Amino acid sequence: MKVAVWDTYVTRKDGKIMHFDILVDENTVDTEKIFEYGKTYLKSVAQEGQPLTSEECRFCHIDKAPDDVENQILKNGFSIIEMEGCY
Template sequence: MRAAVFDTYVPTQQGGIMHFDIVVPAGTAFELVSSWGANYLVSKGQEGQPLTSKECSFCHIEEASLAMEEAFKRQGYYIIEMEGCNLLKD
């Protein structure tokens, strides 16, 4: 299965930057990508932070791993955390 990777940099409420990839089945509409990214931000205590095409942009297509495919079936998307994603919730 082909997966689209969206490179995402979101400013945090604490003044830092969260860097993560949102991985979705290829061909997924950006509105869904943005919605799922917003859900992820809520799970990290960062609700209300901007998540537009400025913060989240298409990067490339790759072959989905088994973990990605399982996440697609379960929730529609897969997140790869890179930097600043393990913030403490207030």
């Protein structure tokens, strides 16, 4: 499966920056849906309510997904790769 990688930077509640990627099927083009996936992730790490719009999240590139990421996308519609400041 090829996935679209959305590069995302969100200011945490403590003022630090979280950097994570939202991965979706390459055919997913509804940005509001992609932002909702990001908000679902933010809620799961106690950062709900933080802004996540086109200012914080931008399409980066298309890539081949490893099996575990593909399985997450098939199950949930998206996968997250935590890069920096997510803890």
